[in-house]
Amino acid sequence: xxxxxxxxxxxxxxxxxxxxxxxxxxxxxxxxxxxxxxxxxxxxxxxxxxxxxxxxxxxxxxxxxxxxxxxxxxxxxxxxxxxxxxxxxxxxxxxxxxxxxxxxxxxxxxxxxxxxxxxxxxxxxxxxxxxxxxxxxxxxxxxxxxxxxxxxxxxxxxxxxxxxxxxxxxxxxxxxxxxxxxxxxxxxxxxxxxxxxxxxxxxxxxxxxxxxxxxxxxxxxxxxxxxxxxxxxxxxxxxxxxxxxxxxxxxxxxxx
Numbered sequence: 001x002x003x004x005x006x007x008x009x010x011x012x013x014x015x016x017x018x019x020x021x022x023x024x025x026x027x028x029x030x031x032x033x034x035x036x037x038x039x040x041x042x043x044x045x046x047x048x049x050x051x052x053x054x055x056x057x058x059x060x061x062x063x064x065x066x067x068x069x070x071x072x073x074x075x076x077x078x079x080x081x082x083x084x085x086x087x088x089x090x091x092x093x094x095x096x097x098x099x100x101x102x103x104x105x106x107x108x109x110x111x112x113x114x115x116x117x118x119x120x121x122x123x124x125x126x127x128x129x130x131x132x133x134x135x136x137x138x139x140x141x142x143x144x145x146x147x148x149x150x151x152x153x154x155x156x157x158x159x160x161x162x163x164x165x166x167x168x169x170x171x172x173x174x175x176x177x178x179x180x181x182x183x184x185x186x187x188x189x190x191x192x193x194x195x196x197x198x199x200x201x202x203x204x205x206x207x208x209x210x211x212x213x214x215x216x217x218x219x220x221x222x223x224x225x226x227x228x229x230x231x232x233x234x235x236x237x238x239x240x241x242x243x244x245x246x247x248x249x250x251x252x253x254x255x256x
Contacts, residue, residue: 007043007131009146009170011035011062012055012209019051019118027217030209032240035061043100046071047148048115048126049078052210056082070098070106074124078117092127105132109159111150113183130163133246142246145169145197149206151182152189157196164198167246168236174207174220184213187223191231201234201250208240208256218256225254 013034015026035058044066047053054075060082069079069089076089090098092108099105107130115124129146145159145166160166171193176184184206185193194202207220221237228235236250244250 006039006041007045008038008041008062008066009045009129010047010053010148011038011044011058012052013061014055014057016051016210026210027208030240038062038065041066042068043104043106044069045106045129045131045146046075047111047128047146048072048113049075049117049124050115050149051117052206052212053148054078054117059084068100070129072108072115072125072127074115077124092129093125094127103134106130107132107163109145109163110153110155111148112153112155113149113151128159130159130166142167144246145171145199147171147193147205149184152185152193153182156193160197160199166197166199168201168203168244169194169197169199170203170205172206173204173224174215175210175212176215176220177213187220188227190224191227191233194228194233195231199233201236202228203236203238203244203250221256 015031063084071091073091073093076091079089080086094108094110097105097107108127109130111126111128113126115122115126128148128150131144131146133142135141143166147170149172171190172185173187173190176186190204204221204224208217225235236244236252238244238251239255242251
């Protein structure tokens with residue numbers, strides 16, 4: 001939340017990250033909140049169309065309270081099929097920038113991933129985002145990196161050089177496997193990416209909700225906090241529902 005504007009990224013409140021209930025179930029205790037608990041939303045940001053980032057049930061429930069959807073090229077077609085009018089959808093190619101209300105700027109940046117739902121593949125784009133928020137005084141503000149899903153690549157260094165430093169970088173940290181090394185970050189790669197983004201603090205995400213790989217649910221957070229400590233990179237680890245306020249002390253308890 002910033003200046004009374006609610007910004008929501010990649011909301012998924014259903015219990016499965018798949019078309020049915022046969023795969024990608026949520027870990028116990030992660031469905032504490034639902035779409036009905038959310039306030040009115042000014043900006044809803046969607047990185048790509050995978051089920052764990054674009055959830056039909058969640059979007060349909062939230063839609064009446066969302067002013068505008070921001071997403072990657074092609075993803076708007078899903079939203080239109082679900083009843084959202086085209087005028088409420090803004091699509092981005094990589095490096096596209098829009099200035100939103102109150103001087104908020106949103107830029108789509110590259111990611112190393114893929115897209116698809118059901119049997120359809122590579123018909124839509126996948127992105128990360130840079131969110132620039134104005135401060136309460138001239139020449140002040142904050143920069144956030146919203147990583148979406150991405151394997152490691154040179155794009156992190158490019159984004160850091162172009163837009164960094166970042167006050168906070170949300171980087172996916174979990175559901176990795178040696179069989180798909182290029183589409184999700186390994187925990188140690190999260191630290192490298194955070195450094196190359198020139199992030200002051202990293203918020204690891206994508207590790208405690210759905211079981212999409214074979215590692216233990218808390219293995220990734222253990223590995224990333226260990227590596228971050230060795231590298232001197234600040235990490236914040238909020239519990240579900242715990243506020244993270246930019247510019248104030250961040251949560252850091254070892255609760256897992």
